[in-house]
Amino acid sequence: MFWDWNYVWEIMPQLLRASVVTIEATLLGFLLAAVLGLVLAILRMSKTSWISVPTAAVVEFIRSTPVLIQIFFIYFVFPEFGIVLPAMVAGVIALGLHYGAYCSEVYRAGLENVPRGQWEASTALNLSPYITFRDIIIPQAIPPIVPALGNYLVALFKETPLLSAIAVLELMQTAKILGSQSFRYIEPITLVGAFFLVMSLVAAALIRQVETWLNRSLRNPGGDR
Amino acid sequence: MTTPMVKFDNVTKRYGALTVLDSLNLEIAPNEKVAIIGPSGSGKTTVLRMLMTLERINDGVIYVDGEPLTHMHKNGELVPADEKHLRRVRGNIGMVFQHFNLFPHMTALKNCMEAPVHVLGLSKKEAEERAAELLDMVGLADKKNHYPNQLSGGQQQRVAIARALAMRPKVMLFDEVTSALDPELVGEVLNVIRKLGKEHNLTMLMVTHQMGFAKEFADRVCFFYGGKIAEQGTPEEIFNNPKEERTRQFLSAVLEAG
Amino acid sequence: MQLRSLTICAIVFFTAGLAVASFAGFREFIPGLLQGALITIQITIGGCILAVIMALVAAIAKMYGPWPLRWLAIAYIEVFRGTSALVQLFWLFFVLPHFGILLEPLTVAIAALGLNVGAYGAEVVRGAVAAVPRGQWEASVALNMPRNLALRRIILPQAFIAMIPPWGNLFIELLKATALVSLITISDLTFKAQQMNQTTFRTVEIFTIVLIMYLAISILITVGMRALETVAARGMARGR
Numbered sequence: 001m002f003w004d005w006n007y008v009w010e011i012m013p014q015l016l017r018a019s020v021v022t023i024e025a026t027l028l029g030f031l032l033a034a035v036l037g038l039v040l041a042i043l044r045m046s047k048t049s050w051i052s053v054p055t056a057a058v059v060e061f062i063r064s065t066p067v068l069i070q071i072f073f074i075y076f077v078f079p080e081f082g083i084v085l086p087a088m089v090a091g092v093i094a095l096g097l098h099y100g101a102y103c104s105e106v107y108r109a110g111l112e113n114v115p116r117g118q119w120e121a122s123t124a125l126n127l128s129p130y131i132t133f134r135d136i137i138i139p140q141a142i143p144p145i146v147p148a149l150g151n152y153l154v155a156l157f158k159e160t161p162l163l164s165a166i167a168v169l170e171l172m173q174t175a176k177i178l179g180s181q182s183f184r185y186i187e188p189i190t191l192v193g194a195f196f197l198v199m200s201l202v203a204a205a206l207i208r209q210v211e212t213w214l215n216r217s218l219r220n221p222g223g224d225r
Numbered sequence: 226m227t228t229p230m231v232k233f234d235n236v237t238k239r240y241g242a243l244t245v246l247d248s249l250n251l252e253i254a255p256n257e258k259v260a261i262i263g264p265s266g267s268g269k270t271t272v273l274r275m276l277m278t279l280e281r282i283n284d285g286v287i288y289v290d291g292e293p294l295t296h297m298h299k300n301g302e303l304v305p306a307d308e309k310h311l312r313r314v315r316g317n318i319g320m321v322f323q324h325f326n327l328f329p330h331m332t333a334l335k336n337c338m339e340a341p342v343h344v345l346g347l348s349k350k351e352a353e354e355r356a357a358e359l360l361d362m363v364g365l366a367d368k369k370n371h372y373p374n375q376l377s378g379g380q381q382q383r384v385a386i387a388r389a390l391a392m393r394p395k396v397m398l399f400d401e402v403t404s405a406l407d408p409e410l411v412g413e414v415l416n417v418i419r420k421l422g423k424e425h426n427l428t429m430l431m432v433t434h435q436m437g438f439a440k441e442f443a444d445r446v447c448f449f450y451g452g453k454i455a456e457q458g459t460p461e462e463i464f465n466n467p468k469e470e471r472t473r474q475f476l477s478a479v480l481e482a483g
Numbered sequence: 484m485q486l487r488s489l490t491i492c493a494i495v496f497f498t499a500g501l502a503v504a505s506f507a508g509f510r511e512f513i514p515g516l517l518q519g520a521l522i523t524i525q526i527t528i529g530g531c532i533l534a535v536i537m538a539l540v541a542a543i544a545k546m547y548g549p550w551p552l553r554w555l556a557i558a559y560i561e562v563f564r565g566t567s568a569l570v571q572l573f574w575l576f577f578v579l580p581h582f583g584i585l586l587e588p589l590t591v592a593i594a595a596l597g598l599n600v601g602a603y604g605a606e607v608v609r610g611a612v613a614a615v616p617r618g619q620w621e622a623s624v625a626l627n628m629p630r631n632l633a634l635r636r637i638i639l640p641q642a643f644i645a646m647i648p649p650w651g652n653l654f655i656e657l658l659k660a661t662a663l664v665s666l667i668t669i670s671d672l673t674f675k676a677q678q679m680n681q682t683t684f685r686t687v688e689i690f691t692i693v694l695i696m697y698l699a700i701s702i703l704i705t706v707g708m709r710a711l712e713t714v715a716a717r718g719m720a721r722g723r
């Protein structure tokens with residue numbers, strides 16, 4: 001017998017509790033990433049090169065190196081300065097930092113992809129820079145930004161199992177502990193996989209919905225025609 | 226009467242609820258040059274695309290050289306053609322497109338050799354000789370090693386003509402072949418088509434907006450309107466003495482713009 | 484020009500990493516780190532090769548295959564994109580032995596990462612093939628080419644160039660994901676770093692050096708892909 005349903009029901013409550021931790025880590029990490037990404041994007045788009053160039057370098061550095069090492073780095077380095085972070089906090093900071101670098105590129109692309117002509121037309125209409133940004137640029141930048149951020153939310157969600165490496169009791173770690181106790185890995189690890197698959201597919205469908213809705217309501221406010 | 230080279234027998238083409246071609250009947254004799262004119266949306270390009278099997282037809286049968294193209298005989302009945310049959314009969318037809326559709330990753334010469342080698346099974350040497358000869362015929366002997374992006378629109382279109390001819394088709398289809406060209410490049414392409422008409426035994430079917438060329442070159446002009454042939458006849462009849470009000474309106478609108 | 488400066492960057496970073504390492508009194512660890520880097524590079528190369536093969540096969544099966552193949556390809560793509568790379572790695576490592584399949588950890592690592600990135604790559608291939616203008620297919624029909632000949636000789640070569648930059652990104656994702664193999668007992672760069680960290684507690688220095696080494700490898704990948712793009716684009720056109 002490869003698959004034992006009794007064992008599945010036995011471990012289900014523990015896995016469900018662990019999935020709450022996974023979702024918490026995802027949401028907190030993404031909140032940090034979204035805010036940090038915006039800050040990095042603004043710094044990188046700065047006209048002052050001593051701000052924009054180092055920011056670009058930092059973003060590239062974070063994006064080109066493994067998030068697992070970044071997790072270790074933050075988890076092990078802070079104690080050297082006397083700050084002992086709980087594993088969960090260190091993990092959330094590392095994920096937020098890594099995906100913040102990705103998110104900053106999303107914001108930047110979204111803002112820069114609004115055609116120059118839009119700024120020029122606004123100048124020709126004598127709109128102030130603030131009004132131009134609020135009424136002309138942002139509404140056009142949001143439809144491409146939101147689904148792209150959504151994709152990174154899903155990507156971050158799928159990276160949370162890495163927190164098991166610093167012993168955060170999220171889904172993967174729980175599954176591994178269960179597996180090592182019973183020497184049955186099939187059920188816990190397969191269930192974790194199924195959980196991620198279902199959540200990702202649901203999230204992908206939601207993102208598509210939001211994308212369609214945004215395109216309709218922000219790009220042509222007249223709605224369906 | 227000889228077998229028509231191309232025959233549309235009650236052919237209908239629909240896109241969803243929209244009927245683009247409505248029970249088309251058209252016979253084209255061997256070596257005949259037919260120009261198709263008409264306003265956009267009249268279904269004229271669809272005629273060529275159906276004959277090239279780029280569009281499936283919804284009703285009727287298309288024959289090429291006496292043989293059904295869209296259908297085949299099976300147990301004494303006409304059934305929709307399979308891929309093998311399509312490929313055999315389609316070998317009689319060549320097509321030149323509005324946007325050239327040259328293969329951008331191949332030189333002019335390679336563009337003309339690709340299908341002869343891999344479809345007809347010619348040796349590289351034979352194919353190269355044939356391609357070089359055709360490129361010479363269209364006046365591009367010195368450009369044979371150029372890639373499409375190194376050629377002007379008119380030169381690209383002439384390569385496309387050579388590429389189609391390399392397959393030795395009996396019927397050539399020209400789909401608005403000068404519409405994407407700058408005005409000063411139109412002449413060189415039309416000259417090649419004129420030369421083809423004189424020197425080769427080819428049945429030609431062209432959709433065109435060049436009324437002057439249609440008048441001078443075609444044996445017959447078909448005016449399409451609303452998915453049907455509204456009027457057809459010799460160039461003199463159509464251009465100098467149109468019977469239908471719609472033909473008159475179309476021609477005067479085109480001449481005014483031109 | 485940019486290529487050369489990037490190459491120089493990569494070399495400078497790598498030697499800087501080694502220099503910092505020796506200054507910080509880690510000379511005895513350099514052989515270990517380099518051994519780890521070698522394993523990381525091996526897994527990256529193996530994974531990339533598998534990923535490209537899987538991506539091509541899955542994309543073509545999804546687009547042109549008969550329905551059983553198409554569904555298999557869709558299932559592969561969705562499952563490997565929808566679950567996390569670490570879950571896949573652990574599944575292959577912990578679960579396969581239950582079915583009597585015992586693989587070397589290195590094989591498991593290459594298989595898991597290659598399959599994971601291959602699923603993303605399949606969408607890259609599909610997108611690039613779909614982006615080849617319709618007219619290219621039509622010209623192939625007009626020249627009476629069968630579909631697989633048109634795909635092989637006309638469509639894929641054109642899609643290939645469009646695929647290079649996104650593949651560059653995927654290869655870097657794969658390199659980053661190799662860090663996960665340290666969790667299944669393979670002594671790659673990350674594993675060595677962890678090991679040294681536990682024995683010396685010089686966390687900042689060790690992890691900084693290792694991050695710089697990863698950065699250097701990823702810059703090398705970028706350089707390689709740019710060079711490939713230049714070579715592939717030679718003579719190739721924008722025109723249709």
